[in-house]
Amino acid sequence: MRLVQLTVPTGRRETILETLDDRGIDYVVTDEDSNRDYTAVVYFPLPSPAVEGVLDELQEAGIDDDAYTVVVDAETVVSRRFEVLREEYENGDVESDRISRQELQSEAESLTPTFAVYAIMTVISSVVATAGLLLDSPAVVVGSMVIAPLIGPALGASVGTVIDDEDLFFESVLYQIVGIVLAIAAAAVFAWMVRVTNIVPPGLAIGDVDEISERLAPDLLSLVIALGAGVAGIISIATGTSVALVGVMIAAALIPPAAAAGIAIAWGQPSAAVGSTVLVLVNVLSVNLAGLLTLWYAGYRPENLFSLGQTEERVRRRVVGLAVIVLVFAVFLGAITYSSFAVATFEENARGEAELVLEDEEFAQYQLLEFEVVMDQEYPFLGPERVVVTIGGPPGEPAPGLADTLHERINQHADDPVDVEIRYLGLVEREDNG
Template sequence: MRLVQLTVPTGKRETILEALDERGVDYVVTDENSNREYTAVVYFPLPSQAVEGVLDELQDAGIDEDAYTVVVDAETVVSRRFEALREEYDNGDVESDRISRQELQAEAESLTPTFAVYSIMTIISAVVATAGLLLDSPAVVVGSMVIAPLIGPALGAGVGTVINDEDLFVESVLYQILGVVLAIAAAAVFAWMVRITNVVPPGLAIGEVDEISERLAPDLLSLAVALGAGVAGIISIATGTSVALVGVMIAAALIPPAAAAGIAIAWGQPSAAIGSTALVLVNVLSVNLAGLLTLWYAGYRPENLFTHGETEERVRRRVVGLVVIVLVFAVFLGAITYSSFVTSTFEENARGEVELVLDEEEFAQYQLLEFEVVMDQDYPFIGPERVVVTIGGPPGESPPELADTLHERINQHADDPVGVEIRYVGLVER
């Protein structure tokens, strides 16, 4: 529910009140004594879904941007006419649940902080995320998402497009570009300082840290996070519900991958940053694409009817452009996903071969103690470098034919030659 307060220009009082009467809207009128070109101030409650239509009609009746209109939340309205008005606008569809175009624009603008605050919060978020990744701490990484101020620019571009506010669109795009650059740069500088000061153990292999490695070689499922965040973000602000948790979800798609890219750069492995940087870019584009499509589906259109066709064409061009770019990145992520699938299949087959060999009669006295596939560091398309097999058996016995057999059988499942390291442990029966 909303309470609307607007000033009535001279000569428009009767026209505006008649428009409200025709809509069945309760209102209160007070005289305006500020010696300006207004005769009265009108207050009236409206269901949230009725705000846009009523304000558009009143604007046609003479309320222009030189006047001011204030829309605030109303906790409770007790009125039979109001209940009838709410039932009239509640159609049970998406459009009946959304806030007005005017409120949406104000909400999108309010979610984007000033340049200084945005920059500082983005840098802090990236630094905290970098620390969390290096500590291999999911809790710290989640904490970095909470403080990231990314939701406003991420959704503002779509809002600016559908309501024909190019200033909002341009500002949101620039903020997003700045956010990505700042996050990666801040992460790289912080990680470099941590490395040269030996805050982390010297010789730390970033590929062995789970929180980092999973973002250096992202898979296709990462797209679902970004698309879901974009849809959820728009639905949250369009229905007037809390956007705090959705903001965390959007940050989850952007901040940790950016921090992983910065860490890879600081560790002198720019090729390892390719996957995480691609993930950041595709997530940014996916959030914008999902938000734009959701806004158009929810029925948001420009204020001026004459710009509908122009805006629709603009939306179509931007959607097509975003889809093409997202698909290109999706192919790249799909290739990484396929590479991971091949690696997992190799690991499973190689282990199976080891077990089959040890089940043979001539090697029955040996048993598999441990099996490990060591990956190379060729991110983002990592693959098996060598296989380490730890076998237990009678003390003092290590038949060379077992090692040869395992090497041959394991490499049957590899596209490129894979080293096989056999570690023998003597087992004493008690």
């Protein structure tokens, strides 16, 4: 529910009150004596879905942008006529749950801080995320998402497009570009300082840190996070609900991958930064695409109906452009996903071959103690570099031909030759004389 406060221009009082009466809207009118071009102030409650239509109609009746129109939340309205009005507008569909176009624009603008604050908070969140990744601490990484100021620009571009506010659109796009660059640069500088000062152990392999490695080789499921964040973000602001948790979700799609890219650059592995950088870009584009489609589906249109055709064409072009770019990046992520699947399949098959070899009568006295596939660290398309097989058996040397057999059988499942390292442990059985 909303309470609308409206200043009535001179000569428009009767027209405006007749409009409210025709709609069955309760109102209170007070005289205005500020010696300006307004004769009264009218207050009236409205169901949230009715705000946009009523304000548009009042604007046609003579309310221009110079008049004051204030829309605030109303906790409770006790009125029989209001209940009838609410039943008229709240019919359970998507459009009946959303806030007005005017409120949406104000909400989108309020979610974006000043540029200085935005830049500082982005740098801080990126640095915190970098520390969390290097510490392999999910809790610290989540903390970095909470302070990231990304939800405003991420959703502002979509809002600006559908309501024909190009200033909001271009400002949001600029903020997003600057945010990505700042996040990666801040992460790279901080990670480099950490490395050269030996705050982390010298020789640390970033691929061995789980929180980092999973973002250096992202898979196709990462798209689900970004698309879900875009839809949830738009729904949260369009329905007037809290956006704090949704902001964390959007930051989850952007800040940790940007920090991972910065770490890879600081470690002198630019190829390792490719996957995480692509992940940041595809997530940004996916959030914008999902937000744009959700807003249009929710029924938001520009204020000026004469610009509706132009806006529809603009939305169509941007949706197609975003979809094509996202699809190209999705193919790249799909290739990484397939590479990960191929590695997992190889590991399963190679382990199976090792077990089958040791089940042969010739090698029945040996047992498989440990099996490990060592990756080549060629991000983002990882592949098996060598296989380490730890075998236990009678003291002494293993049977001749065991290593060659394992090497041959395991490499049957590899696209490229893989080294097979055999580690043999002699096992001694102790008799229990007790």
